[in-house]
Amino acid sequence: MAGKIFFSVSMSLDGFIAPESPNELMGRQWMELQQWVFQQRFFRENLKLGQGGEEGRDNDILRQTFERTGASVMGKRLFDAGEQAWPEEAPFHTPVFVVTHEKRDPWERPGGTVFHFVNDGIGSALEQARKAAGDRDVRIAGGGATIVQYLNAGLVDEFSLALSPVLFGAGIRLFEGVDANRIALEPIRAEPTQRVTHLTYAVRKR
Amino acid sequence: MAGKIFFSVSMSLDGFIAPESPNELMGRQWMELQQWVFQQRFFRENLKLGQGGEEGRDNDILRQTFERTGASVMGKRLFDAGEQAWPEEAPFHTPVFVVTHEKRDPWERPGGTVFHFVNDGIGSALEQARKAAGDRDVRIAGGGATIVQYLNAGLVDEFSLALSPVLFGAGIRLFEGVDANRIALEPIRAEPTQRVTHLTYAVRKR
Numbered sequence: 001m002a003g004k005i006f007f008s009v010s011m012s013l014d015g016f017i018a019p020e021s022p023n024e025l026m027g028r029q030w031m032e033l034q035q036w037v038f039q040q041r042f043f044r045e046n047l048k049l050g051q052g053g054e055e056g057r058d059n060d061i062l063r064q065t066f067e068r069t070g071a072s073v074m075g076k077r078l079f080d081a082g083e084q085a086w087p088e089e090a091p092f093h094t095p096v097f098v099v100t101h102e103k104r105d106p107w108e109r110p111g112g113t114v115f116h117f118v119n120d121g122i123g124s125a126l127e128q129a130r131k132a133a134g135d136r137d138v139r140i141a142g143g144g145a146t147i148v149q150y151l152n153a154g155l156v157d158e159f160s161l162a163l164s165p166v167l168f169g170a171g172i173r174l175f176e177g178v179d180a181n182r183i184a185l186e187p188i189r190a191e192p193t194q195r196v197t198h199l200t201y202a203v204r205k206r
Numbered sequence: 207m208a209g210k211i212f213f214s215v216s217m218s219l220d221g222f223i224a225p226e227s228p229n230e231l232m233g234r235q236w237m238e239l240q241q242w243v244f245q246q247r248f249f250r251e252n253l254k255l256g257q258g259g260e261e262g263r264d265n266d267i268l269r270q271t272f273e274r275t276g277a278s279v280m281g282k283r284l285f286d287a288g289e290q291a292w293p294e295e296a297p298f299h300t301p302v303f304v305v306t307h308e309k310r311d312p313w314e315r316p317g318g319t320v321f322h323f324v325n326d327g328i329g330s331a332l333e334q335a336r337k338a339a340g341d342r343d344v345r346i347a348g349g350g351a352t353i354v355q356y357l358n359a360g361l362v363d364e365f366s367l368a369l370s371p372v373l374f375g376a377g378i379r380l381f382e383g384v385d386a387n388r389i390a391l392e393p394i395r396a397e398p399t400q401r402v403t404h405l406t407y408a409v410r411k412r
Contacts, residue, residue: 013367013381013391013405013407014221014379014380014381014384014386015220015221015379015381029386161219163369163405165391165392165393165407166391167381167384167386167389167391168386169381169383169384169385169386169387170386173220173221174220175219175220175221175373175375177375178220178373178375179375180220180235180373180374180375180376181375183373185219185371185372185373186371187371187398187403190396190398190403191398192393192396192397192398197393197396197403197405199219199369199403201219201371
């Protein structure tokens with residue numbers, strides 16, 4: 001049985017998932033947006049930051065998102081930002097397919113993450129990710145433009161948002177350029193926790 | 207005891223509360239956004255559309271929002287759209303203060319709605335609405351630009367969103383132009399219903 005294609009991001013109440021410039025990644029807004037993640041036991045474990053951290057629904061949801069993921073796909077912009085930010089042992093621990101024009105050999109990291117650079121488009125990257133994922137799901141890791149490309153191509157089965165009580169005012173919008181006339185959403189789950197509201201929707205064609 | 211200043215709107219998942227043009231108000235997206243309202247018993251009662259309609263949490267929330275409101279404030283653009291759309295017996299049944307440059311005598315409707323046209327700014331309109339509301343709350347009815355003016359002026363105590371499983375792609379954004387650096391949000395309530403997710407936040411100054 002093939003897995004699902006999904007994405008899962010933290011979104012501000014005004015619809016942003018990242019600041020405009022990667023230089024602002026340590027800025028106030030992005031830190032607040034991701035705050036619920038940094039507190040969790042799974043986040044600390046996965047990045048080898050040591051013991052401790054919260055356990056509870058937020059932690060369970062992070063862990064489940066990780067465990068369901070057999071491979072990830074990401075855009076070049078997210079990869080470039082991450083290449084600077086991820087530790088030596090990148091937090092994916094699966095194959096990751098980077099959609100890019102750059103030709104580059106696979107980049108293997110300790111802990112099982114292997115970045116593959118795909119030059120022939122989002123469909124090809126997804127196909128390779130599906131094969132690598134086996135029975136597990138494929139996560140479209142981001143960024144926003146890549147997620148919208150997959151949404152508009154009808155290639156996303158469902159998505160989850162951690163809606164954070166933060167306003168950005170500017171930055172990268174999750175749904176910028178989405179083809180709203182071709183996409184219908186069906187609510188699957190909504191679960192408020194202490195820090196955010198977790199929302200899951202299935203994506204249907206109109 | 208003075209009431210609270212609040213707003214309460216239906217928002218699409220990508221942050222829109224209305225189409226760009228009032229001509230699209232009967233369009234597919236806006237109808238889907240407001241669908242949860244049209245089904246409710248209170249909506250039918252209040253607009254004298256006859257018996258029937260759903261009862262449940264969505265209906266309770268609509269009714270509570272109406273009952274807490276002692277007066278409303280709105281922008282001229284919303285008033286202009288509403289003037290065409292509201293029935294003879296407008297659905298407010300309280301004083302409504304319209305922020306506008308137009309000089310016009312108060313406009314009294316059957317059923318207790320009286321529109322007052324305020325020419326000296328949002329602070330004055332709010333002050334008049336506070337007095338008219340007595341112990342009850344003042345609702346900033348909209349549109350988006352008027353809500354953001356009040357938010358940025360630090361004059362909103364709390365707000366509620368009915369987050370709908372709809373994507374607009376374009377239109378009027380709720381938080382367009384918000385001064386994100388001066389506003390902090392504190393989650394008060396989050397309640398998923400069958401149709402939408404009801405979210406309430408208190409507004410704090412940073």
